[in-house]
Amino acid sequence: MKNAAHALEDMAIDYVELAVSYIEKALSWLVDGYGFAVRARSTPAGGATRSVNLGQGEIDLLLTESTEDHPARAYTERHSDGVADIGIRVPTPPRHSPRPCGAAHNRSANRSPPERSRPRRPSVSAM
Known part of the structure; x- marks a missing residue:
């Protein structure tokens, strides 16, 4: 099993979402002041x-x-304008990766279900 520090090595920040009160003011500050470029816009109906x-x-x-x-x-x-979300990018596991339970899962999957007695039905007699 990977230790915690090693598991974090494959992660990266994908995006940072900022909640803002006035989007045009924030755009001007980041585009004009820091050289960011608009990549996409979304306005739902x-x-x-x-x-x-x-x-x-x-x-x-x-x-x-x-x-x-x-x-x-x-x-x-x-809170005023600020960081609302940080998206973390993680690697896609290979398709053939073992299930988390590994050998324990394989043993239980190959085992027959335990024998159970059927519930008894009350006997019904015809008159």
């Missing part, structure tokens, strides 16, 4: 929640602004 993916090299930031009942709005009302 109704437009009450907007998200913009910004990037610079291998860095991905996701800005989310909402004026409806949404976690981004609740976050900014309570």
Whole structure:
């Protein structure tokens, strides 16, 4: 079994999501001030929640602004703008990887179910 430190070596930060009160102000700050580029925009029907993916090299930031009942709005009302989520990238396990239970699983899968006695039905007599 891998030790905890070794298990973390294969992980990487995929993105950081920032909940913001005013997405255009945050975009200006990050694009003009730090050189991030807009990679994608998303506005669901109704437009009450907007998200913009910004990037610079291998860095991905996701800005989310909402004026409806949404976690981004609740976050900014309570804390102001800030980190709302951090996405962690993990490697895909090989298709042939053993199940976590390993040998114990194989033993139980090959075993027959235990014998059980059937419940007795009450005898019914015809009149």
